[in-house]
Amino acid sequence: MTLNIEYCKNIVSQDSELIGAACRVPYYPLVIKSGKGALIKDVDGNEYIDMLSSAAATNIGHSHPKVVEAIVQQAKEIIHYTPVYTYHESLVKLAKELVEITPGNFKKKVIFGLAGSDSNDGMIKLSRAYTGRSKIISFVGAYHGSTYGSISLSAISLNMRRKIGPLVPDIHHINYPHCYRCKFGKKKENCNLECLKELEDQFKNYLPPEEVAAVIMEPIEGDNGLIVPPLKYVKKLYNLCRENGILFAVDEVQQGFGRTGKWFGIENFGVEPDIIVIGKSIASGMPLSAIVARKEIMEVLEPPAHAFTTMANPICCQAALATINVIKEDNLLEHSKNLGEYVKQRFNTMKDKYPLIGDVRGIGLSIGVDLVKDRNTKERAKEAAAKICYSCWEKGVLLTFFANNVLRVQPPLVITKDQIDKALDAIESSIKEYLNGDIPDEVLKIAKGW
């Protein structure tokens, strides 16, 4: 199928003239016009099934009528008055909901922000202030955002970190447990959590645990290819933190808000974090983030150590309250879990047919499909990923890849069975086209990914 994208191309060329390259990761020249549920239309009128949810920021689908209504009502009353100096009811209501739906049967408090990035910065400040320790442990392959603090926590791209130093000091990275690409050559049957020994060794030799404020972990390492850690790893790491007075913080910006079939990804691992960072889907794409932490942690920082003029904007808070209601009323946690199982099953059937698929992993509707040149070497098949995503776009399916080779399958949780089937059929047909050599190399100039 050839798309008519004349107007799209025109906008993209103007954009290239005007917009700084540092904020773009191109896959295809899609210029969005409108969206409903799991469908997106571009400015030329082409329609696409969305398998990306605006980078997991629109879990209840695009422009959900209840969210639109909440936004319009609030905008008519007042757009914003800073909660740094005043109070508003929707902020309090939303904080109550967040305290309720986040794991942890203890007293919690909330601080709002504008994006996942700034709330991760807040997590660093709170952990350091509460423990009186400076060191933070994060993971290789983690993505926590683009502010100085969160970029310092991240370790996924040299481009992100070069030319801008010095970064926030005393942040240390350890390997994320990656069973499919286990650095210790172990299989599930003979794994003794060798990967966690790395941290235990550091604690013995050069990283004094009593100087570590927090470990920050993504419950699934999202942008590094949707890597699901073993349950026993998360539990043991959590206990190690407990034994050493280290806070256990989770970044739920991508995996939260129903994506994994639970409100928060960490609930799949049965541990209760001290600090939870939330963003993206909390307000269905409106700029809002939140830190939810134990009350005693929240009380150590004095004002105005973490305040933003436009934080907890009432329109965003109302959008978030509506989003939470939709997830509850429409049983989207259940839907995500069930549909996620179905999608994994379909990809596993493809895996039986195409050696290009090395691994299918994920929880709920947060699924990664790891494409490899060779199943033994597990060499990443970047070209295949780029070509397949581009070809899917031409077929009306928005699919992206990350970690060079992993197809990112994170559709809105409201996607219907019929839509997901159409999208999966398009992916399979693009895989076949790729294997037949039918997708031209020119595509690689456009679909760069990261």
Ligand SMILES: Cc1ncc(COP(=O)(O)O)c(C=O)c1O
């Ligand atoms: C796990 C995770 N944390 C933090 C962020 C940063 O969030 P934002 O882009 O809203 O600042 C992202 C964004 O992709 C993310 O995936």
